[in-house]
């Protein structure tokens with residue numbers, strides 16, 4: 630008997646879940662399998678980052694005018710290659726590329742899905758060995774299969790996502806995803822090179838005790854957010870306040886911790902960035918899908934993130950996500966002090 634006898638690998642899990650959808654032809658399963666392949670390749674590079682010449686800046690700037698790191702480029706390239714190889718994906722939108730990447734070969738033109746991603750989120754943390762992540766969101770395309778995909782396929786509300794997830798390259802590497810039927814987490818076992826089901830059916834606590842926000846921007850926060858932070862710091866035994874402040878500066882890592890332990894992640898609008906910093910299509914929507922499927926909430930302070938009709942690929946939105954009671958309380962403050 631080996632210690633892996635009872636382990637369910639991500640691949641087995643994906644195939645088993647396919648039977649939840651009668652008539653499914655395995656297209657999404659194949660796409661997710663290729664996401665898994667890319668995740669393993671990026672994981673290997675992230676783990677070797679200090680050893681090979683892959684750290685540091687690449688020399689280009691991405692569409693947001695930020696310096697691109699070499700690992701960003703590496704992750705972007707390998708995810709795109711894997712998605713193309715799956716044959717199930719007609720086009721990709723990435724934080725690293727201004728325009729969508731359309732696959733024009735026959736197999737991909739017939740693909741049912743389009744894919745949005747932040748290939749390496751939290752890239753300012755790469756050089757200092759802090760957790761980073763990949764975030765992804767999958768839509769069924771609107772344009773007919775057999776034609777090349779276009780922007781219309783991407784600019785859909787988050788409620789239309791058929792799957793979303795993230796990979797966290799942390800003290801261990803995990804892949805967490807949903808297809809709208811709960812959230813499951815898989816930890817990479819390097820000894821067998823497989824993601825194994827380690828966190829089945831993740832549910833986030835209704836009330837948490839962690840608040841995560843870059844308080845260095847305090848002066849520029851909306852009044853409601855300033856008041857909420859003060860509320861978090863006040864003493865109240867019944868609601869377990871004061872809360873704990875935790876902020877890594879990697880969305881995936883901050884969100885993942887709060888998902889498991891209970892908490893709120895906030896990246897609000899500020900005087901400097903009136904739309905916030907995070908991007909709707911490949912940061913907020915997928916995280917919102919996971920949050921809701923785990924029993925939490927994700928809003929822009931006014932309404933559900935997943936009900937925002939996108940007007941552009943790299944659109945930014947204010948972001949409040951996590952434990953239901955904490956997100957609702959923040960919204961109360963935002964509306965009261967508006």
Ligand code: AHM
Nearest residue numbers: 749750751752753843878879880881
């Ligand atoms: P990136 O996509 O350029 O890495 O930026 C997104 C990151 C998120 O991971 C994180 O939540 C946020 O930026 C941190 O921003 P700040 O440093 O302003 O607190």
Ligand code: MG
Nearest residue numbers: 747749750751
């Ligand atoms: Mg990012």
